[in-house]
Structures are given as structure tokens and as C-alpha cells.
Amino acid sequence: MHAHSTAANARALRSIYRRLFRAFGPQHWWPGDTPLEIAVGAILTQNTAWANVEKSIAALRSRRLLDIEELARLSPTELAPLIRSAGFYNIKAARVAGFVKWLRAHGGFAGLRRRTTPELRTLLLSRDGIGPETADSILLYALARPVFVIDAYTRRILSRYGLIAGDEPYEDLRRLFESSLPGTAALFNEYHALLVRLAKMSCRSRPVCDSCPLA
DNA sequence: GCCCAGGTGTTTC
DNA sequence: GAAACACATGGG
Numbered sequence: 134m135h136a137h138s139t140a141a142n143a144r145a146l147r148s149i150y151r152r153l154f155r156a157f158g159p160q161h162w163w164p165g166d167t168p169l170e171i172a173v174g175a176i177l178t179q180n181t182a183w184a185n186v187e188k189s190i191a192a193l194r195s196r197r198l199l200d201i202e203e204l205a206r207l208s209p210t211e212l213a214p215l216i217r218s219a220g221f222y223n224i225k226a227a228r229v230a231g232f233v234k235w236l237r238a239h240g241g242f243a244g245l246r247r248r249t250t251p252e253l254r255t256l257l258l259s260r261d262g263i264g265p266e267t268a269d270s271i272l273l274y275a276l277a278r279p280v281f282v283i284d285a286y287t288r289r290i291l292s293r294y295g296l297i298a299g300d301e302p303y304e305d306l307r308r309l310f311e312s313s314l315p316g317t318a319a320l321f322n323e324y325h326a327l328l329v330r331l332a333k334m335s336c337r338s339r340p341v342c343d344s345c346p347l348a
Numbered sequence: 349g350c351c352c353a354g355g356t357g358t359t360t361c
Numbered sequence: 362g363a364a365a366c367a368c369a370t371g372g373g
Binding site: 175176182184185186220224228263264267284286287332 | 352356
């Protein structure tokens with residue numbers, strides 16, 4: 134039963150990707166220009182609407198603080214008011230500050246790029262305030278490593294189409310995606326972006342709305 | 349005014 | 362382990 138449903142799920146996942154790509158085209162996703170900005174955004178967006186994160190990113194940018202050395206100079210107390218709009222700002226200020234210090238100690242993104250993906254993932258997950266989704270977002274979108282990001286959008290959309298229950302453990306879903314698809318960062322990036330695009334089309338009230346490419 | 353949003357860590361059974 | 366809770370703003 135497992136063998137069959139796994140293979141069927143894998144086919145369904147590939148089919149969904151094809152249909153979304155045909156409907157929406159390439160997304161080139163993560164709203165952020167540099168690896169640092171992407172990583173900071175990944176922390177700030179934890180359980181938070183992206184619109185609120187954007188304001189915080191803009192505040193940092195306008196002060197020329199989207200820079201490892203500049204950010205590392207700030208204490209969590211100094212950082213907190215700047216990222217107020219992202220919510221949970223005390224906790225996130227500590228997380229961003231901790232991450233930046235760690236990043237600098239590891240030679241910045243150039244230093245990280247010398248490590249293997251499993252090694253990096255373990256390192257990231259051992260940081261306080263960096264869980265599986267934040268770690269994988271940084272790995273995929275800031276470092277172009279082939280890991281599939283499982284987030285609320287992924288769970289919501291795939292469960293809406295009956296492919297998953299939605300409450301499976303993170304690692305189970307990550308394995309499902311990674312074992313069902315060609316394992317390239319470009320594809321994982323596009324796929325996740327397309328799921329978000331579909332989710333934001335918001336046929337929220339109905340199980341499947343008529344204009345959905347997957348309907 | 350209430351509910352939710354691109355999570356994570358801690359506490360509790 | 363699973364479940365409940367804290368963390369907080371801004372938009373619908």
C-alpha cells in the first residue's frame with residue numbers, strides 16, 4: 134500500500150508542477166536581492182505576513198544595515214525597534230543578531246558555501262530560533278542548495294488537493310517532495326514559488342476554485 | 349473587535 | 362512525543 138501510494142503521490146506531485154508552471158511560468162522567487170537579505174527575511178517572516186516583513190527590511194535598507202558587519206554591530210535591543218513591524222520583534226531581534234554573529238564567525242556566505250548541504254543544515258538547525266523551515270529557506274534561496282521548503286502554503290495547497298493530510302511531520306513531507314522530483318535547486322525553488330503563487334490566488338473559501346490551474 | 353499570517357522554543361501531560 | 366502556550370504587528 135505504501136509503495137503504491139508513494140509512487141502515485143510522486144506522479145501527482147510532478148503533474149501539479151507541470152500544470153502550475155504552464156499556467157504561471159517561472160517565478161524566480163524569493164523577494165530579496167542578496168543572500169543576507171534573504172536570510173534575514175526568512176527569520177523575520179516566521180509566522181508573519183510578508184507585507185509586515187517588507188517594512189522591516191525597508192527600514193534596515195534605508196539605514197544601510199543590510200550588511201553583515203553593520204548588522205553585527207547592533208545589539209538585539211537596538212535591532213528590535215527597527216523590525217517592529219515584523220512582530221515578535223524582541224525574539225526576532227535576538228535571532229537575527231545571533232544568526233549574523235554566527236554567520237560572520239563562519240566566514241560569511243562565502244564560508245558557508247564551502248560546506249556540504251547536510252553539514253550546513255545541521256549547523257543551521259543547531260542555532261536558536263532557526264527551525265527546519267527557516268534553515269531550508271536559507272539553504273534553498275540564499276545558498277541555492279537542493280532542499281524542498283515545507284511551509285504553511287505547501288501544506289495548505291497539497292492537503293486541499295488531497296495529496297497529504299497536512300499535519301505530517303516536516304521531514305516526512307520534505308522527503309516526499311525530494312524523492313518525487315528531480316533534485317535540483319532550480320526546480321525546488323520554482324515549485325515552492327508556484328505553490329505560493331497559487332495559494333495567494335486565494336480561492337480560500339472553497340476546496341478548489343474553478344479558475345485554479347489545478348481544478 | 350476578531351482572526352490570521354511563508355515558525356520556533358518551552359512547558360506540560 | 363503530542364498538545365498548549367508565548368511571542369506581537371498589521372491587514373482583512
